[in-house]
Amino acid sequence: MSYTFTCWSCKKDTEKEDKIFRTDHCPHCYAAMKSCMNCSYYDAYAHNECKEPMAEYTKDKERANFCDYFKCGTNAAEGPNAAEIAKAKLDALFKK
Template identity: 45%
Template structure:
């Protein structure tokens, strides 16, 4: 069973099959096979994708034919950190070791 979190309406959907290229969210009708719903999506990564073999996708909010698509199950957008995580990483980066 595949679980996918819809970027548009923030609802989670259970599918008995792999997310197809033209799959739509049953709650809001938005495309599900999009970069913003993929676990590899990361704004900070090259081409905004952590999968090095994936081809560049111009519109991250529209369905695409990426073979590496792997739906994210979490409510938080892929590649995003909450404020506490960001502060912790920044402190570690600038920490002085004498």
């Protein structure tokens, strides 16, 4: 099974053929692939910055970890979140 992996750090795509391991790094910027920042459960506003309630706390979200719940996917680290979008819309609405 092949899929496209997008790095949270450099935003470049990489084709992956198999599972992401703790030792895997982005070939473009060498950022850790199996990190909280690349996980679909990452949420800067959630408890422990993770939407998975059973996951153990990880101090450094940018470093590789041993999390059993890691799921590669789109996350909050990729772009503006809902709060930022709503604030921008309100600012535009009430602009003087």
